[in-house]
Amino acid sequence: MDAYQYVKDKQVVIFELDDVLFPEKDYLLQVYYLFAQFIEYTEQKNAQPIIAFMQGEYEHNGTSEIFEKTAKQFGIDEKYKYNFDLLHLNARLPLKLLLYKNMLEFMQELVINRKQIFIVTAGNPEQQLNKIRQTEWNGLEQYLTVYFTEELNQSKSEIFQNILNSNNLSPNHALVVGANKFDEQQSRLINLPYIVSLEIYK
Incomplete structure (x- = not known):
């Protein structure tokens, strides 16, 4: 199945960082x-x-x-x-972090089709920002909006809801792409459609 079929009717796609966009x-x-x-x-x-x-x-x-x-x-x-x-x-890494190839292609297709891209990431905000700064985004960085859960002191589900509210969207207009049960549970709390990142790689 073409990965883009997941988001044909969506306006927003929300990603975690580690093991979703690149290997931690x-x-x-x-x-x-x-x-x-x-x-x-x-x-x-x-x-x-x-x-x-x-x-x-x-x-x-x-x-x-x-x-x-x-x-x-x-x-x-x-x-x-x-x-x-x-x-x-x-850390100043010897090598830049590289996005999973299929995820890079998926995100590029989202940009072409004017879908909004958000990253909602857990973990130490300074560390996560350091990763973001040293990732090879291939020009995608200008289309990203990033939220750090620890910095905001909010759960992922609260941030997901805020994204929906600020864009005047219902849950069925968004999709969360995660890599673990926690991400799935946080999505389900507000009835957000969710897929495991591995689905993108098929």
Whole structure:
């Protein structure tokens, strides 16, 4: 099915950021790389084993206590937790974040057909903004309106409703594209149509 069929009768499409528009791991693995390089520079510890350990730990167990596990494995001082956390917020990435190919094409088609595009993203606003600034948008950035849930101190469903209200739209004129059950639940609270981002890739 042509992905655009989902939005033929919609005026607004709302996206999450991580694992919807690009893989979150593309950001995190570059943060880990930069941290390992920092430790090599400051502590003269070889960066390559640290990078390999962090990547393996992330792939098997996610982000939980990844600094603590890495610090224990390589004898890294706890004081560097500050630098590790700071890199998550303001890292200057070696490589730009790239949109999923089919998502890029989908969003370009939305622009051509004059659909409004919103990003409503959870997580630390500074970190999420850092990701946005280092994403290759291919000119789409001028068509995006972004809301940070933590900055606004509102739930996603409240922000979704505000978007509808400010554009004088009913729920059936919008679509939410997410990647997890939470996004789906927040959409359902106000009867917003919802699809999993993977549907776009068919």
